[in-house]
Amino acid sequence: MRCLAVGLVLALAGGSEPASSRERTSHGVSSAQQGPKVAKPQRGRASFYANRFHGRRMANGRRFDRNSNMAASRSLPLGSRAQVRNLENGRTAIVSIQDRGPFTRGRVLDVSPSVATQLGMREQGTAMVEIVPLPAGGGAG
Structure with missing residues (x-):
């Protein structure tokens, strides 16, 4: 019993x-x-921060450095990393999501001027990109 x-x-x-x-x-x-979930790739228009934002505080509390590999996203978690590919020329860069934005309609990512140079988008100011989130602690770079 x-x-x-x-x-x-x-x-x-x-x-x-x-x-x-x-x-x-x-x-x-x-x-x-299953391991940690990684967001799905996104496509959309990216732009880059103006130099006047150098030294201003970002969403994570740190100061923006125009020479960093920093990017801003509305949907990816702060501190995460992603590979960004310029769909117009095939150039890629690894970015660290440190800020929120962009706040301009139709844009999915803001990158630092340094990353914009790597992606070959400084002349045009914007570019169509693919953003592939990288797993935490791994990936390229």
């Missing part, structure tokens, strides 16, 4: 296995086994 009561308590409590192994996705793989 005591075994039945203990079994009933375990069944009602969700069993003896840890919660992470019970949380299954539709593919039968636990969420803990």
